[in-house]
Amino acid sequence: MSFAAPFRRSLIPRTTRKIASRYPCSKRRCFASVTSPTTPEAPREPEGTREVPMTVGDGGSGTVRPVRQRHGSDRLVFPGAVNSKFTNRLRFRMSDPNEAIETYRVMDTEGQIVDETHGLDFESLKEQTLKMYNSMVTISIMDQIMYDSQRQGRISFYIVNAGEEGIAVGSAAALSEQDVIYAQYREAGVLMYRGFTLEEFMSQCFSNKKDNGQGRNMPIHYGSRRLNFHPISSPLATQLPHAAGAGYALKLEGTPACAVTYFGEGAASEGDFHAALNIAATRGCPTVFICRNNGYAISTPTLEQYKGDGIASRGVGYGIDTIRVDGNDAWAVYKVTKEAREIAIAQKKPVLIEAMSYRVSHHSTSDDSFAYRARVEVEDWKRRDNPITRMRKFMELRNWWDQEKDTQLRTQARKDLLKAFNAAEREKKPAISRLWEDVYDKPTKDQWAQMEEMKDILERYGEEYDLDMYDGGKGGVVSKK
Amino acid sequence: MRRKAISLLCRVSRPSTVQHPLVAPIASLPRYYSSHVPPNAKLNQPIQYNTSTYLSHTAAATLANPELPSSIRTSGNTNRQNLYQSINSALSTALSTDERAILFGEDVAFGGVFRCSTNLLDKFGPDRVFNTPLNELGIIGFGIGYAAHHESNTAIAEIQFGDYVFPAFDQIVNEAAKYRYRGAGEFSCGGLTIRMPVMGVGHGALYHSQSPEAFFCHVPGLKVVVPRGPVQAKGLLLASIRERNPVIFMEPKILYRAAVEEVPVDDYELPLEKAEVLAKGSDATVISYGTTMYTVELAAKAAKEMLGASVEVIDLRTIYPWDKETIFESVKKTGRCVIVHEASKSGGVGGEIAACVQEECFLRLEAPVGRVAGFDAPMGLIFEQFNLPDVARIFDAIKKTLDY
Numbered sequence: 001m002s003f004a005a006p007f008r009r010s011l012i013p014r015t016t017r018k019i020a021s022r023y024p025c026s027k028r029r030c031f032a033s034v035t036s037p038t039t040p041e042a043p044r045e046p047e048g049t050r051e052v053p054m055t056v057g058d059g060g061s062g063t064v065r066p067v068r069q070r071h072g073s074d075r076l077v078f079p080g081a082v083n084s085k086f087t088n089r090l091r092f093r094m095s096d097p098n099e100a101i102e103t104y105r106v107m108d109t110e111g112q113i114v115d116e117t118h119g120l121d122f123e124s125l126k127e128q129t130l131k132m133y134n135s136m137v138t139i140s141i142m143d144q145i146m147y148d149s150q151r152q153g154r155i156s157f158y159i160v161n162a163g164e165e166g167i168a169v170g171s172a173a174a175l176s177e178q179d180v181i182y183a184q185y186r187e188a189g190v191l192m193y194r195g196f197t198l199e200e201f202m203s204q205c206f207s208n209k210k211d212n213g214q215g216r217n218m219p220i221h222y223g224s225r226r227l228n229f230h231p232i233s234s235p236l237a238t239q240l241p242h243a244a245g246a247g248y249a250l251k252l253e254g255t256p257a258c259a260v261t262y263f264g265e266g267a268a269s270e271g272d273f274h275a276a277l278n279i280a281a282t283r284g285c286p287t288v289f290i291c292r293n294n295g296y297a298i299s300t301p302t303l304e305q306y307k308g309d310g311i312a313s314r315g316v317g318y319g320i321d322t323i324r325v326d327g328n329d330a331w332a333v334y335k336v337t338k339e340a341r342e343i344a345i346a347q348k349k350p351v352l353i354e355a356m357s358y359r360v361s362h363h364s365t366s367d368d369s370f371a372y373r374a375r376v377e378v379e380d381w382k383r384r385d386n387p388i389t390r391m392r393k394f395m396e397l398r399n400w401w402d403q404e405k406d407t408q409l410r411t412q413a414r415k416d417l418l419k420a421f422n423a424a425e426r427e428k429k430p431a432i433s434r435l436w437e438d439v440y441d442k443p444t445k446d447q448w449a450q451m452e453e454m455k456d457i458l459e460r461y462g463e464e465y466d467l468d469m470y471d472g473g474k475g476g477v478v479s480k481k
Numbered sequence: 482m483r484r485k486a487i488s489l490l491c492r493v494s495r496p497s498t499v500q501h502p503l504v505a506p507i508a509s510l511p512r513y514y515s516s517h518v519p520p521n522a523k524l525n526q527p528i529q530y531n532t533s534t535y536l537s538h539t540a541a542a543t544l545a546n547p548e549l550p551s552s553i554r555t556s557g558n559t560n561r562q563n564l565y566q567s568i569n570s571a572l573s574t575a576l577s578t579d580e581r582a583i584l585f586g587e588d589v590a591f592g593g594v595f596r597c598s599t600n601l602l603d604k605f606g607p608d609r610v611f612n613t614p615l616n617e618l619g620i621i622g623f624g625i626g627y628a629a630h631h632e633s634n635t636a637i638a639e640i641q642f643g644d645y646v647f648p649a650f651d652q653i654v655n656e657a658a659k660y661r662y663r664g665a666g667e668f669s670c671g672g673l674t675i676r677m678p679v680m681g682v683g684h685g686a687l688y689h690s691q692s693p694e695a696f697f698c699h700v701p702g703l704k705v706v707v708p709r710g711p712v713q714a715k716g717l718l719l720a721s722i723r724e725r726n727p728v729i730f731m732e733p734k735i736l737y738r739a740a741v742e743e744v745p746v747d748d749y750e751l752p753l754e755k756a757e758v759l760a761k762g763s764d765a766t767v768i769s770y771g772t773t774m775y776t777v778e779l780a781a782k783a784a785k786e787m788l789g790a791s792v793e794v795i796d797l798r799t800i801y802p803w804d805k806e807t808i809f810e811s812v813k814k815t816g817r818c819v820i821v822h823e824a825s826k827s828g829g830v831g832g833e834i835a836a837c838v839q840e841e842c843f844l845r846l847e848a849p850v851g852r853v854a855g856f857d858a859p860m861g862l863i864f865e866q867f868n869l870p871d872v873a874r875i876f877d878a879i880k881k882t883l884d885y
Binding site: 180182211212213214216217221223224225230231233235238240241242243244245246247248249250252253259271272274275276278279282283434437438439440441444445446 | 581583608609611613614616618619620621622623624625626627628629630631634636648651652655656659660661662663664665666667668669671701702704725726754802805
């Protein structure tokens with residue numbers, strides 16, 4: 001057979017290639033005018049004309065715009081950098097380690113407002129403040145209960161949120177219901193604030209039949225269509241480009257909302273981070289990227305994660321509006337998220353927020369963090385700063401809160417959580433057919449055959465399996481879908 | 482390096498009647514790439530796409546296809562299109578019938594390096610047809626996000642060559658394929674279709690020749706489709722785009738300009754997960770897809786002439802989940818089976834088909850299932866003619882299975 005027969009003649013290089021004229025490609029036009037000004041496509045302008053027409057992509061809308069180039073100017077308009085001056089000083093650029101990007105703060109560790117330019121009317125936010133505090137406290141109590149239950153072997157896995165409740169709840173309070181959320185896994189506070197019920201939390205962790213994910217994913221991999229919260233997946237940073245795509249969808253729909261995605265500073269080392277920020281910037285996606293920089297990715301300290309000025313310094317490189325914020329200051333997080341959301345929606349572009357905090361807990365129930373960091377360091381952090389106590393002090397300064405109310409809130413939360421916990425633990429697991437369902441919109445022929453195969457096995461070896469805990473027992477093995 | 486290779490292929494695939502005056506005629510020079518037909522070759526003859534019976538050269542032949550909707554068959558409205566033109570027609574139809582559909586990838590805005598998206602930017606605007614940064618995982622991740630945002634969102638992503646899909650492997654395998662499952666039906670990215678040119682092109686070497694379908698056939702949640710000609714390409718691509726499951730749509734790049742058919746002008750779909758019997762036969766079944774269908778055609782013809790064998794030829798079309806009934810029915814009838822694909826043999830699609838045929842047709846098999854595939858080596862530039870299944874190797878496999 002001849003592999004290239006149809007192409008043989010055209011293998012000879014052609015001297016001129018017709019460029020698709022309907023879509024003026026910026027790069028070709030620019031190179032043509034800079035390197036070969038006599039090309040017919042870009043004729044040199046007559047002597048006396050001080051400018052040469054050029055085009056560059058405008059990023060986002062997919063069109064090109066003209067740029068005027070002045071002869072004898074102190075800069076040449078390269079297509080890849082349209083406003084760079086020439087210099088005869090050979091100097092490698094390096095960010096100044098003494099001039100790190102500053103951290104925005106509204107209140108100090110004692111709950112005192114340090115920034116009077118915050119523009120927040122706290123009196124009108126009283127109800128919201130109580131809801132934020134309630135969410136943070138409930139999450140912290142749920143974490144204790146679930147952490148212990150994992151230690152007792154009642155659930156298989158858990159990840160706590162300790163020290164980072166302020167980032168989740170502060171940002172969630174600044175978002176609207178229409179905003180679409182993509183989380184990593186340490187953002188239960190977002191769900192709590194948005195109205196995920198205790199039953200839903202517990203059902204997911206116990207993989208029972210009421211779980212929105214039908215018991216398929218590990219504990220803490222929450223998701224909710226009702227709350228516009230996409231299901232969490234374990235691969236790190238994969239959700240970042242999803243949020244860019246969702247932001248783009250919102251823009252095309254004309255919905256006045258943004259996509260918001262959370263990720264740790266470790267996840268920001270993944271290629272997906274680079275992909276997502278770059279595509280979000282070039283396509284003009286209303287997406288807010290919120291990085292939780294808590295100092296550790298499991299055992300890896302940030303010093304082994306990156307050499308630059310955190311994650312925030314990278315946003316600028318992508319042409320993205322960027323800010324660093326005190327993650328233990330829920331009001332600062334609230335304020336920057338609110339601003340970021342407005343910028344993203346009004347200006348149709350992404351924003352990057354780096355929220356600084358400290359992971360006071362172990363990474364997960366499968367991790368003992370004292371294997372790689374000193375216990376004293378953690379104890380110091382717990383004493384020094386905490387988003388929940390900061391918010392409590394803020395409320396106490398305004399006489400919105402006191403010890404009695406706090407005790408009452410904690411007692412009630414614990415009671416509600418344990419009630420949900422016990423109910424979820426007793427609930428049946430989903431029907432066995434759920435193993436095959438939802439892989440596709442409907443089961444394939446092979447999957448039907450595999451259900452029948454399993455049914456046959458259960459008929460003959462039923463005693464080898466835990467059938468009673470599953471909805472419908474062995475009768476639930478063949479899909480009703 | 483990669484960009485250079487792309488522009489080379491791009492230029493190569495443009496037919497030109499004007500020869501460079503400074504370059505000697507090709508025939509007088511030794512060929513250092515690809516293959517040519519050796520003077521004494523009897524089997525490895527050039528593929529004659531213009532006379533292949535696996536392409537419909539007349540409107541009547543096209544409209545005789547019972548899989549086409551009756552409205553298409555009675556309208557009689559067809560025109561001659563090659564594969565890239567029919568893809569272009571399908572994309573245009575998809576974008577005009579679905580206002581939530583977007584098309585994006587590297588260099589798609591000016592028409593694509595293989596011309597598949599020509600004119601679509603003009604027709605549908607820069608918000609719906611656009612270039613992305615050069616980042617495959619970003620393209621697929623972005624597409625997943627767009628498709629998962631709303632169940633009726635349609636994202637048509639292009640990976641410039643199938644060889645470059647691997648940076649997006651994580652997004653495809655861990656995210657796209659499992660989105661509906663982990664969201665328990667509340668979420669899915671079923672509106673995502675990933676198009677990519679695949680298979681050998683004569684001189685694509687390591688990174689412009691691969692057939693990565695088997696990697697994706699190991700992933701529940703995906704569908705994998707490979708058309709063999711323009712009529713199929715349009716019908717199967719439209720079905721894939723409208724299908725509410727993520728689909729990997731692989732376009733055999735050597736056929737972009739070579740395969741020409743009378744293609745229905747109007748909107749139509751062809752069924753997924755359905756194989757097509759191209760030639761009825763009684764002595765052996767040969768199963769393939771994509772580019773090698775035409776090699777199989779010549780091998781079957783040679784088997785008829787030289788061995789008097791009647792070979793049944795089946796185009797798989799959807800590689801995963803594949804049409805087992807049609808295959809099993811055929812093998813039970815013929816008792817012999819040969820599977821042909823360009824991708825390397827170990828872990829290839831042929832192994833799966835062979836195992837299933839063995840399970841299902843054991844008592845009817847009269848010979849071991851044969852496999853003709855790429856060898857277990859990357860596609861070395863100068864060795865392509867030895868690596869790809871050709872007429873001689875397929876003929877020999879048919880002969881061996883008949884002689885067994």
